[in-house]
Amino acid sequence: MEQIIERCAGLDVHKAVVVATVRVPDGHGGRAVHTETFSTTTVGLLALHDWVQAYGVTHIAMESTGVYWKPVYYALEDDFTLLLVNTRHVKTVPGRKTDVKDSEWLAQLLECGLLRGSFVPPPPIRDLRDLTRYRRKQVDERGREVQRLHQTLEEAGIKLATVATDVMGVSGRAMIEALVKGTTDPATLADLARGRLRRKLPALRDALRGQFRAHHAFLIGQILAKIDFLDDALVELTREIDHLLLPFEATLARLDTIPGVSRTTATVIVAETGGDMSRFPTAAHLCSWAGLCPGHNESAGKRRSGRRRKGNPYLCHALVESALAATRAKNTAVQAQYRRILRHAGHKKAAVATAHQILEIAFYIQRDPVEYVEHGADYFDKRRRAQAVRRHVQQLEALGYHVSLAEAA
Numbered sequence: 001m002e003q004i005i006e007r008c009a010g011l012d013v014h015k016a017v018v019v020a021t022v023r024v025p026d027g028h029g030g031r032a033v034h035t036e037t038f039s040t041t042t043v044g045l046l047a048l049h050d051w052v053q054a055y056g057v058t059h060i061a062m063e064s065t066g067v068y069w070k071p072v073y074y075a076l077e078d079d080f081t082l083l084l085v086n087t088r089h090v091k092t093v094p095g096r097k098t099d100v101k102d103s104e105w106l107a108q109l110l111e112c113g114l115l116r117g118s119f120v121p122p123p124p125i126r127d128l129r130d131l132t133r134y135r136r137k138q139v140d141e142r143g144r145e146v147q148r149l150h151q152t153l154e155e156a157g158i159k160l161a162t163v164a165t166d167v168m169g170v171s172g173r174a175m176i177e178a179l180v181k182g183t184t185d186p187a188t189l190a191d192l193a194r195g196r197l198r199r200k201l202p203a204l205r206d207a208l209r210g211q212f213r214a215h216h217a218f219l220i221g222q223i224l225a226k227i228d229f230l231d232d233a234l235v236e237l238t239r240e241i242d243h244l245l246l247p248f249e250a251t252l253a254r255l256d257t258i259p260g261v262s263r264t265t266a267t268v269i270v271a272e273t274g275g276d277m278s279r280f281p282t283a284a285h286l287c288s289w290a291g292l293c294p295g296h297n298e299s300a301g302k303r304r305s306g307r308r309r310k311g312n313p314y315l316c317h318a319l320v321e322s323a324l325a326a327t328r329a330k331n332t333a334v335q336a337q338y339r340r341i342l343r344h345a346g347h348k349k350a351a352v353a354t355a356h357q358i359l360e361i362a363f364y365i366q367r368d369p370v371e372y373v374e375h376g377a378d379y380f381d382k383r384r385r386a387q388a389v390r391r392h393v394q395q396l397e398a399l400g401y402h403v404s405l406a407e408a409a
Contacts, residue, residue, distance in 0.1 A: 004113035010106025083117035157210025260326025323354035
């Protein structure tokens with residue numbers, strides 16, 4: 001294979017050690033290979049830095065092994081060109097598999113220019129990304145606690161969830177806290193309802209009659225305490241995230257104009273993509289990196305599975321949530337996209353396609369400082385006028401009508 005990089009290194013990273021192999025000229029027209037093993041402590045990583053620097057290495061490749069690659073990457077990123085490689089994209093040679101052979105294979109692939117590095121954002125974006133991902137986990141944990149609350153109430157025969165839309169609303173929370181404090185009279189509990197829920201007082205009295213015991217009170221008290229703790233943690237996380245987002249306020253405001261995209265989703269988009277679209281040549285490259293494109297697997301003229309590959313789960317999750325919200329945004333092109341695909345592909349594929357469209361819009365908003373322009377629900381019909389006319393005629397004929405068309409004056 002043709003040599004592309006003259007002095008390079010491959011790192012096989014583990015929790016406690018990192019095996020490094022450098023490939024450099026041997027002075028006689030050939031290649032010299034040197035391998036050493038270092039610990040992943042700070043002292044060991046500094047020794048690794050000096051060792052590869054002594055050989056004049058310019059490029060280093062390593063596999064993205066869990067979180068173990070991060071301290072290694074951070075120790076070397078200032079002085080070398082680093083390529084973080086997806087483990088699934090690097091296949092070792094047949095035969096014995098050892099840490100030394102893995103590092104040698106990485107170095108050889110890098111030398112020939114056969115590796116493609118993953119996107120690693122700069123430190124400020126890494127900090128923002130850590131916070132947004134942690135906030136996502138805390139939101140999920142809060143949801144699990146609310147589910148445990150529902151289960152405990154059901155076990156005690158309290159059917160509050162069948163009457164109240166939000167058990168953790170003002171009225172629901174007041175009733176649950178009264179239950180925990182020892183109030184079990186259904187009429188007294190139902191009288192704590194506020195707003196429109198007071199119209200359902202008879203149903204509430206029936207729903208609040210159960211077998212609520214001291215055991216349930218203790219368990220629900222613990223659940224409520226954890227929910228309150230998570231609410232406070234989310235407030236603190238959001239405050240810190242907003243502080244890091246100050247340089248991106250203008251971008252967030254423009255992203256917020258996309259149907260279905262809230263500030264939270266806009267924050268995730270900036271944190272996961274880095275806010276700098278120069279790394280992605282086109283919107284299609286960004287959507288492919290995110291894992292929102294159909295798979296392309298073709299052999300002998302036959303197309304196999306079109307399942308999309310695994311991309312960025314945090315970005316995909318936020319975009320699909322926004323896509324589902326956008327399906328309720330009336331008279332918008334995003335809603336029209338969802339309905340257009342829903343007819344022939346089903347709900348799940350339509351939701352992913354809508355998330356793909358939202359990410360495409362976000363690409364242009366971040367690359368070119370412009371706001372979203374709404375084209376209306378008939379945008380796709382205007383683009384495909386002939387197809388739309390034919391489809392509507394076929395639908396009417398299927399219902400038993402004879403259709404003749406004439407252009408309007």
